[in-house]
Amino acid sequence: MRLMQRAGLSVVVLAGGVVLWTLASEASAQEVTVLCNYEVDWCEAMKAAYEKTTGSKAVFIRRTDGESLAQIRAEKGNPRADVVHAAESASAKALAAEGLLEAYKSPMVGELHDWAQKIAEDNKYFQTPIYTGVLGFGYNTELLSKNKMPEPKCWKDLANPAYKNEIQMANPGTSGTAFNTVATILQLMGEDQGFKFLAEMNKNVNQYTRSGTAGIRAAGKGETTIGIAFLHDSVAQAVQGYPIKTVAPCEGTGYEIISSAIIKGGPNPEGARKWMDFVLSPAGQNVAITVNKFQIPSNKNAQVHPLAPKPSDVKLIKIDLDKYGSKEGRERLLSRWENEVFKAPK
Secondary structure, eight states: OEEEEETTEEEEEOGGGOEEEEESSOOOTTEEEEEEOSOHHHHHHHHHHHHHHHSOEEEEEEOOHHHHHHHHHHTTTSOSOSEEEEEEHHHHHHHHHTTOEEOOOOTTGGGBOHHHHHHHHHTTTSOEEEEEEEEEEEEEHHHHHHTTOOOOOSGGGGGOGGGTTOEEEEOTTTOHHHHHHHHHHHHHHOHHHHHHHHHHHHTTEEEEESSTTHHHHHHHTTSOSEEEEEHHHHHHHHHTTOOEEEEOOTTOBOEEEEEEEEETTOSOHHHHHHHHHHHTSHHHHTHHHHTTOOOEESBTTSOOOTTSOOGGGSOBOOOOHHHHSSHHHHHHHHHHHIIIIITSOO
């Protein structure tokens, strides 16, 4: 590992050439440093709302779920950030098992929905859910009609050669959305058959993006026909006026539980707890609607947009987090995906 200083940042070069940019200076006592896995607009809105509501300052570092995992592990024993906001439940569970998170039961927990309280309790408060969302995909209706392609309704449809080079999804190594997609397919089809399906679908994928929302945004702009994404991200494109139809796959689908968690040994533990209290409150969760996000919030008193997808209207499967969410399980599946899907012949 090499450490260099550049323009007030630390550049950490890990084995394999992975580069992590982190703040060179320690956060002040008045600042909480947050690894933000949201889209940039949501990160910025959360920062502004936190500072206005609490009077404290926040420093945000934009990351994907996979990048946050890598940074927290790389900085073990000397973390530069205080909080990861917000991590997939499986990722947070893996970090907790590695001793990289600090348990915290916020006084706001009593205001959460039962499902969120149960997950927080089951995980011994090393993570607390912020929202849930349903996995699926969306397609550009204008491109579909123009190119006379069939309407996709199920996961299995995405392997149809009619969609050659017309699908985008994220890389599961960097995106929690994409890792959730892989785990969902494997749980629905069985591991071996699931990887065979993913290899067939790979022939139709024109790009594996870094971010989980990039594919559906590209579909909205007409740069690809189909984007695999959480339904709330697909709905967001339609609300903005793009010709996107949202699909909950017919076989059933997975879902995400997104949590905030305190990084063990961070420079500002008091600020980290203040951040947790804020993001679990209605004030923190209502920020979502101001930036056109349509997840289901964990606080019972938070606002729910009328267009938000309803899990009760979708056939949901139960993701085995012990099998797919552990560090070992994640690394094994990513290795198989790399070798059997990403490197598969087109």
